[in-house]
Amino acid sequence: MNAIRRTTWALAAGLALMSTAMAQAPAPAQDAASYPNRPVKVIVGWAAGGATDVIARVLSEKWSKSMGQSFVVDNKPGAGGIMGADALAKSPPDGYTISVFLSATLTANQFVYNKLPYNPDKDFALITHLTNGAVVLAARPETPYATAREFADYIKAHPGKVKYGSYGTGSFGHVIMAYIDEMQRGQMTHVPYKGETPLLQDLVGGSVELALVSVANSEQHVKAGKLKYLGVTGPKRLQALPNVPTLAEQGLDEVPLKMVGWTGIAAPAGTPKPIIDKLVAETHKALQDPAVQARIMGFGNEVVTNGTPAEALARYKADVPIWKKLVDLSGARAN
Template sequence: MRMKSLIAMAVMAWSAACGAQSYPSRPITFVVPGPPGGATDTVARALAEDMGKRLGQTIIVDNKPGGAGVIAVQAVTRAAPDGYTILLTHSAPLINTPHMYRNVPYDVRRDLAFITEVSLAKLLLVVNRDVPVKNVQQFLDWAAKNKGKVSFGSYGVGTFPHLVGAHLNQERGLDMAHVAYKGEAPMAQDMIAGNIAWAIGSMGTLGPHIKSGRLTALAVMDDKRIKELPDVPTIAEAGLKGQEMRSPGWLGLLARSGTPAAVLSQLETAARASIQSPAMRERLDALGMTPVGNSPAEFRREFEATEPVIARMIKASGATAE
């Protein structure tokens, strides 16, 4: 019996090795937790085209919106661990959703293998032009003097902008009212109209309104300033140094756990080369994103550092989707 087990294991190992050597022998699918035309979809299609050329196979983008990302993630965790069904997602389905919904049918650490972090969104804290402030400290002082009268926007309950506002309310007793929108565009328009005082949003959406003077950028929600607005400080430079203020707004590639290491390595090599190519860097920059292209270990460390912070913020805010 022991000999039969050893033979079976050897056959399985040989089959996996052969499969890895011939990979990819058929089209690959990128599963995206959003509809066609969104930022994640746009990045997925650009990356699919470039990576497909590098791997010598077509990469198809399969949009699976809805369910706070659960539908898309589950499609990958239920697929065969062979490298042909890959998740290209923003951080929320992996970090926020498991802490806001009950009985989420996947465990990121158990069910997914990290490939690379594709990009980081350039997020900014902005105010409408009627708010009489020029920096973060002035903004906090103004909000304290107008306690109970200040409103802020987000693109959904439990999103990073909502959690930051809730955190500032708790830490500083500001009693600011949260207004949730169905996306950045309506949030930006309401801020321009003066219906909300401030929000956190992407450079891609808010940048044109900042440049026109209709909105004022107070801080970058990251560790580095951005080239488009070199005079706008990072949130830490502006005086708010807690991890709660650092954006988790990344896009990443992940596969089902159990995918052969050789296949994951091929995907990583192709993805990182694509992300660092001039054409992709230009494309990401135009979308208000910073290219990353790190190693699986670095990507996982980013997840491990961010996930508990967001979990605490969600719990403290009372945000729930049910």
Template sequence: MTFFRTSLFNRRTLLVAGLALSTASAWAQAYPSKPIKLIVPYAAGGATDITARTLGEKLATRLGQPVLVDNRGGAGGVTGTDQAFKSPADGYTFLVSLGTTMLINQYLYEKLPYNPQKDQALITQIALAPVVLLVHPQLPVNTAPELLQYIERNKGKLAYGSWGMGSYAHLAGAWLSDNLKADMNHAAYKGEAPMLQDLVGGQIQLTFASLQSARPYIESGRLKVLAVTGTQRMPALPKVPTMTEQGIKDEVFRVTGWVGMSAPAKTPADVLTRVATEVRAIIAQPDVRERIQQMGFIPVGSTPEEFAVQFKKDAPVWERLVKLSGAKLD
């Protein structure tokens, strides 16, 4: 009798498990059955938005469903990111954002409404987002090492700009000032446009900026570019060496921002795998890679596992930089 009950229990267990697997498989095969939303936590027209729309157009064709880009700007990207992570984990809402909201903000904000470690499922690192080191053209320097020497000779006399507290430009500038004991002033702006205008006008002497924003000033000669961050040159600026190539190997200049894609935590694994595979295939297409490169990004297209490894590697670097800068946001 015991054997019979055990056998009956096993058969029932296997039947239920088999039914569950069959249902999950059928659901995965039917996915997607309605439009998909990509939330971009910034205003339309920026590099992240353009990247999301490029991917969305291709993804719609591959998945057979419309892919809508929903711009949810506000609070430096926090508002849209929070909305994305708190959306239903059904595979129909995804986030396309910068590492700032997906990783760095947890060290900047006293009260962040979401937890990047728990509330998102990483899908793919779309592209690296290095920035350029810029100076006013009248500064008598032409390389990054020359700039560092100039800063040391002019302690307390220089100012660096950033597009906001806690931005890469702020963190890197604070690191330079602290490491060189240069006592540089930090000028925080509401965006890159006013920051670059003041650099052109000579109100500040140096900054880091995205290539997309800085390109017109570089091409017109109104600003001088000395280097790029990261470990590889930008395809859009092949003649400009990295900081590392110029002998400045500190981790603050080796790490870069990035554009990534994630989903609300607990999104079905089958969906994550499917979307990751499709997006990586899209990023591998020559026309997509070229468009990403034109914005100053470096295409990646990692697997979820590779993205998780990079995420974990970058986290302590950003945490140290934020602590050194003293930046804290409400």
């Protein structure tokens, strides 16, 4: 009997181990035809209401309708997008967690922060480039310069007199202004804020003189006469502001001043290619919708309707060395 019991217990234990192993084994790779068959989480590393969040919500609505499953935005704001990127990096690579991200989260943060909880070169699969988002140089109406060129000349002639704000240490708005300051030896004072909303409050209130800001959040103040536009970054004028010249048109034509931030879609590294390909195709379809384009362009962004994973990766690789130089120049560092 003892032998029989031992044999029975051994069999039972073996079956239990097999069941546990089967439960823990990764699910087989899913093909594009059956994806998605349950809700998909869309991580945004910024608070609700900003341009990146709105882009994610507009696309999620389109994806939900076209693919027959819910795409649910999950905001994880904090530390310049790091919280959201970290959550994405630690998610299963099965297509059921993706992210709409802001480029600086991958490009700039690796140089601003002493240590990241993710590796931007290894932990993500870039799916597609979505938008280009230039920012606009906005100033208090009483400032003694009416253009970006006049501003640059003014700080050169009056070092130490100007105080500018940014929506965060190491942000695009910080490092580009630091670059202009270095070019002109302007000795400006930088005042960082935790986001664009408090920055604009103080800019309108007069605590700082000027800043690089988004069209979406600053245009109301310009229309009310509380701010004025001096110029826009990037290689061409914004469709939303056709009468505002670029910095390059005004003689500030160095490479960093022609850069723009951009948004894209990413998944955890190892996500099956058929799923990525399906997301690319469905995203292209959504971005062809004139209503979607109008909503995105209302934020001062320009839509990229045919981006590929290879192009998104190439854009990332091209931006990284420029961002390294800009962050080093600005001295932006955070723990």
